[in-house]
Amino acid sequence: MLKTEKIKNKQRPLSPHLTIYKPQITSVLSIGGRFCGAAAIAGVMFFVFWLCSFAFYPKLYGILEFLLGNVFGKLLIVGWTAPMFYFIGNGIRHYFWDLGLLLELLPAKIAGVLVVMFAGFWTFVVFITVFFMKDILEYAGWL
Amino acid sequence: MALKLVREIKTQNEGFSDWWKQRITGLFLIPMIFWIIGNLAFIAGTTYDWTREKQIDVIVNWFATPYNTIIMVFFFPLFFYHAYYGSKVVVEDYVHNDLFKTFVLAGLVFTYSLFAVSGITAVLKLALSGM
Numbered sequence: 001m002l003k004t005e006k007i008k009n010k011q012r013p014l015s016p017h018l019t020i021y022k023p024q025i026t027s028v029l030s031i032g033g034r035f036c037g038a039a040a041i042a043g044v045m046f047f048v049f050w051l052c053s054f055a056f057y058p059k060l061y062g063i064l065e066f067l068l069g070n071v072f073g074k075l076l077i078v079g080w081t082a083p084m085f086y087f088i089g090n091g092i093r094h095y096f097w098d099l100g101l102l103l104e105l106l107p108a109k110i111a112g113v114l115v116v117m118f119a120g121f122w123t124f125v126v127f128i129t130v131f132f133m134k135d136i137l138e139y140a141g142w143l
Numbered sequence: 144m145a146l147k148l149v150r151e152i153k154t155q156n157e158g159f160s161d162w163w164k165q166r167i168t169g170l171f172l173i174p175m176i177f178w179i180i181g182n183l184a185f186i187a188g189t190t191y192d193w194t195r196e197k198q199i200d201v202i203v204n205w206f207a208t209p210y211n212t213i214i215m216v217f218f219f220p221l222f223f224y225h226a227y228y229g230s231k232v233v234v235e236d237y238v239h240n241d242l243f244k245t246f247v248l249a250g251l252v253f254t255y256s257l258f259a260v261s262g263i264t265a266v267l268k269l270a271l272s273g274m
Contacts, residue, residue, distance in 0.1 A: 034233060041226045048219070048262040054202065055265035069191070077187055081180050088176060091169050098166065126184045133188030 029112045033090040036083035043080035074130045081126045086119035161228050168225040175218050182211075206269040219262035223255035 021027060053060040068076060093111050096102045102111045128136075182205065190198050205211055230251050238244045 037226075037229050038233075041230070044222055044226075045258055048258045048265070051265040052261050055268045065195075074187060074191075077184060081184070084176060084180065088173055091173070095166070095170075126180060129181075129184040130188045133185060134191070137189065 025112050026108055029090070029115065033087060036087040036090070039080070039083035040087050043084060046080075077130050078123065078127050082119065082123040085122040085126075086115065089115035089118035092118075161231065165225060165228045168221050168228075171221055172218075172225055175214055175221070178214060179218065203269050206266055212266060212270040215266040216263050219259045219266075223259040227251055227255050 050061075050064060053064055067073075093102065093115050096111065102108055186201060186205065190201050193201075206215065231248060234244060234247050234251070238247055
């Protein structure tokens, strides 16, 4: 017991160790995952706020419509989905890590680049959908 | 000797079950997010120059479609449940005072529950009031 107490009370370094290490692609992407998680939560919270105003407060929805019923609203959708997709890609990478895969240095770096590409690709798809889907459908004759 | 020491100082929290909850909710959330973002982006990208009544009609109809209603009612609690366990890890990393940590986590439980329940209520209103 005494030994345990000694270990518990010893001044041990506490996470986060952001200031100690030199930034590397792996660490930067890991920190980015946290920020993107926070951004994704904020985005869904705003979505709930928008939905409640739509369902319960027509006056508030009118204001939101005035503020977001333009390019700014579309940019907000893209700006919310970008961190969301990065976070999902990072999460998928975590599932591989949990299975004991991609843990060596080179596969970890390659997987990190793939996650960024995953997020970039889906964000691009959303960007095209939000800004040009109408034109695309009109061009194809479906609208 | 070493094993005995490890057993004595082993984690006091339910880290393992938290870990499982995060993985399982995350797995369900991936297809849901793709579905929701895809539909949201499609509606935003095709209806922006319609009249207000038509736009509102499209949104209400989307939430009132049975599978969309079910997905959204599942999505909000699942998402904020996942968000809570993610935030908990972050709070445990950055907040080292036990009492303050408890307050922060309690605040997160309250906030996230409020948002999840509000989301469900709004979806159900849109889905059921049209009948």
